Amino acid sequence: MLDTALRIEPAAGCGADVRDIDLARLTPAEAGQLRQALFDHGVLFFRDQTLTPEQHIALAEQIAPIDVNRFFPAAPGYPTIAKVEKTAEQATNIGGGWHTDHSYDVAPALGSVLVARDLPPSGGDTLFADMYAAYVTLDAETKAQISGLRAVHGSDHVFGEKGVYATTDQPELAKGGVETPETVHPVVIKHPGSGKPVLYVNPSFTLRFEGQTREESLPLLMKLYAHAMSMDRVHTLVWQPGMVAIWDNRATWHFAKNDYHGHYRLMHRITLAGCELEAA
Ligand code: SIN
Secondary structure (H helix, E strand, O other): OOOOOOEEEEOOOOOEEEEOOOHHHOOHHHHHHHHHHHHHHOEEEEOOOOOOHHHHHHHHHHHOOEOOOOOOOEEOOEEEEEEEEEOOOOOOOOOOOOEOOOOOOOOOOOEEEEEEEEOOOOOOOEEEEEHHHHHHOOOHHHHHHHOOOEEEEOOHHHHOOOOHHHHOOOHHHOOOOOOOOOEEEEOEEEOOOOOOEEEOOOOOOEEEEOOOOHHHHHHHHHHHHHHHOOHHHEEEEOOOOOOEEEEEOOOEEEEEOOOOOOOOEEEEEEEEOOOOOOEO
16 A cells, blocks of 8 residues: 555546645655656646755656756756747747657657646646657558658757757757767557557657658658647647646657746756666
């Protein structure tokens, strides 16, 4: 019998709300329950939390070792906490397109722990898409078409010296010298925590199918993306002060809406280390 009373309730579209839990004082039993819930639901939402940066780090370490993001600036004094920040003067935000963090790595990040620090008066929601459900609801013909396929992922077109961010008002995110070699993952992975099949391609970092050109890959990639974006499998997280989200990068996509121009938004993100991915 577990010595915890936390409640996990499925949320609309994707993920689950977790109640009756204090993330600043997580017991080992609760940490185990949260890890399992994360693998089962893909993303967990928490309200009314009071995490200091130190408690944020301790929470992350109770779930998995930390994998420091090499592109984002760190919060002052906390090298393992990435600042996801947009000032009132900036036009571009971080994460403003469907993606999953670090799919360009050989061992992609397990997940991320995002804490709301300073929110705009309205807007700045984060969308989460359920990639377990995206796979399960594919038609049989498409499932057969992607069975055994592998896809190439990369980051240079986003974060490289000539990448997307280099052309925006956040050129500091486009870092020369940290270019990442392309990497290959199965298109349908066996989730390392749940054992369930997951559709593992994403619009931001997947470049093409292995053995095909980008042009040859695009029709099927676009079909998969359109399917995965279906709003009945998407949750819109409307942030409130004190909210925290923990997501599994293998089981979900996310998208940070950029609809609060003229206002400041600051989130603190810790990325959790993952493992190499196997085909389902
Ligand atoms: C991200 O990690 O992609 C940003 C999420 C957010 O700011 O809501």
